Amino acid sequence: MISNEEYSKLIQELGREPNFAELNVIGAMWSEHISYKSSKRWFSLFKTTAPYLALGIGEGAGLIDIGDDLLIGLGLESHNHPSAIEPFQGAATGVGGIIRDIISQGCKPIALLDSIRFGNLTSDHSKNLFENVVRGISSYGNCVGIPTVGGEAEFDPVFENNCLVNAMCIGVVKKDKVVRSIASTPGHFFLLYGARTGRDGIHGVSFASKDLDDKSESDRPAVQIGDPLMEKALIDATLELVEKGLLSGLQDLGGGGLSCAISEMTEKGNTGALIRLEDVPLREYDMKPWEILISESQERMLAVVSPKNIAAVEEVLKKYDLLTYSIIGEVTNNSHYIAFYNGEKIIDLPVDLIINGFPEPEREFSIPDYIRSKKEYTIPNQGNIKDEILKIFESPNVGSKEWIYEQYDQHVQTQTVIQAGADAAVLRLDNGKYIALTLDSNSFAVYCSPYTGTANVAAEAQRNIVAVGAKPYAVVDCLNFGNPEKPDSYWQFVESIKGLGRFSNDFKLPVIGGNVSLYNETVNKEGKRERINPTPTIGIIGVFDSPDDLLANNFVNQESKIIQIGKTGKELGGSEYLRYCFNCIMSDVPTYDEKREKKSIEAITQLNKQKLIESCHDISNGGFIVALGEMMFKNKIGAKINLENIPSDEGVETRHKLFSETSSRFIIEVSNEKLKQVVNLLETIGVDYGVVGHTTKEPVLEIENLVSIDIEQLHSNWKNAIVKYME
């Protein structure tokens, strides 16, 4: 609910006391979740322009132009709080919500990706959340016929009571069919279609804009319930309306329900709205007008339709038996949002006040204690290296995510060229163009250094795109953080957003959409404050110049040369190695160096264009050794490595070479015949590289003078990393 300061401002602006319904509308609209009142002020740090950008931040989907009169829409959203209380429905409706964001711009949804975070799988509570979140995504995404082609998962006790569920959706729309979420012409009708309005999701956005606590269970009614069959009908009907060009505006009903959709569309169009709430089709007959205004019932869309098109629109909607539809009001020119219920005026609020009227809250930030008192960590060199390697492959954060993605239909729509499990998913569009998609984060590196960590997370997502042979085009982000009213949490947020801003400007990659989820904090039963690791989830889309550029992420030949591109630093901070093997995170984190990053990307891109690489994989979570292992598994091709040849910064020891997560590195496989050409090109580019070994017929990982491990053993640890907790 709104603060005292906000209430005073509201009275001052209105010149009167708001009534109960108005207070509910303002409460929803001025919530953090909808107003972005703590975050919006920083968005100017992002790069937001590009020659191919068609629509930036601000509506359901950001749009980019990939040529051939085809636009791609991208959106990324969180559904953290609902999933923590009711994991199945929370996750399912998260997927439903992001799909409707995409269709709001007229896009046909073609793929989903999901990023999820939970406590350790040794905790029954986390296991239950994990199992049901995956089930929720699976149940909804599969049913609506959109393939889930990628994503990521992370497990750590900091997410025990605040799990994270972020969903990304991608769609395509012909350039001349794009629809905007705007109500710009007075006299046009507001037409609500889809599911009926019920009491689910009342106060959902307010619930998402506060910390979870032991009373959160009582907020269960704030969680929405999903109906994927209805969503499928909604998608089909919407695409038909779009194809026929019958809509002059469209927005989905998500957080804030009718309050949000109508005020946002009229604000953008400099118009107003006159709404008749008795014309809203209801699921429960005795709903109060204020409940109708803020219900977050799922599977609903609000269209703006000109009077001349209304009959044609009704003609289309009539065909879809499941959907209800109703004209609920008109666009006006008086810049007020006015709603009546059977002749009684329920609300009368200036649109500008609803959207922009909140007093921008003062937010303080200060460096958290854990950063201030950071100590360098000396790696314990006494351990058995073989045990350490075997151990890191069984970390659920490193190991195979097959248990998750096998529950998602990855092939429906018959466009999936590379499915989940590779660096990036690859889709072939109907026009023959290939695109690459990734969704990534690393909350540990961001925790150690929010600025550098975030820039590196984005850089890694970019490397994922490069490693399959595509060119990065645009970024979407979902910023999951703690309570912005706490200075140390807000500091993490501000640093992180600066890091993303830096990255997007360094690489001229526009941020075209996203979402902010704050208040991911809990006071646990013992009264102790629990806050998630700061987690900026970064989605990147890449486009292939040609399908011939497609690169494998696994070794394809025996007796090829193995080359590391980029230099390894003395940087184990935030690494999975320190966390999983030694239960420690803080130490020197990998630096962010855009020059090195650019060199490495240039190297991969040029080598690939000249057809000099057999396979390629980026080095990230778990370091060199994990990247190497992942390249060996698919075809059971072994590798013999000499660590002496790993390009390294000064002071780098064996464990840095194996486990450091230094940015800007790749492993590539090169055939013997092409080695000379490759080396020449790498010298010309001036990138750090080292020929570190070769692939072998024998299915063994051998590091000279150090260790030798059967692939089977390594693979089994990796493959069972999650399964062993779940079955």
Added chain:
Amino acid sequence: MKIGVTKFPGTNNEQDVLRALSSFGVEGVLIYEKDADKLKDLNALIIAGGFSFGDYLRPGVIAAKTAIMQELPKFVEQGNFVIGICNGFQILCETGILPGVLTTNRSTKFVSRWVYVKINKSNSVLLRNSENKIWRIPIAHFDGNYYATNSQIIELKKKNQIALQYCDEKGVISEDSNPNGSVDNIAGITNKEGNVLGLMPHPERASFNYLGSEDGRTIFQNLIEELK
């Protein structure tokens, strides 16, 4: 030649099937649940996969009660071809046109993965020239666990109606290569006459080289040739 592809509310593979047909130069027509009268103009019907009526109640059960499905036995008796893919297979079992049922996967989870299936000696021309071939093909289902009584299975075997069985890369049929718990690793069956084929794997998802396999094309190709 007129091939219909069903589109119930919740069907979501119909465009994929149309795309596969279209690659042979054949434009399929969408058939909706109320289109029973359109059956008579068709030479074949493909019941596409997805979640007809949301799989609410039980997969396929609501679709089986629609007007079009009520007319289907007659269409089959006339010797027309019917192919049910995934949800389509479930619907065919629900209507009783094919024997047995498809129940929840042994894992109690949805499973989406590439599998191998062995093509048996078949009574259906839809699988002509494929005996003993091993196909790589995707599955994606929650309820693909085929069950039939012993006597039904014996009947199926007798008439070469067990069309496809899950196997490994080398064609070995074992528990390890059974993704859902189906009796005898059964992935697809035909009716006695061989003009109806129901299968859980998705041939339309293995119909283009860029998707990783073209093995599924055989079924569409045989169908089209047969109708020529």
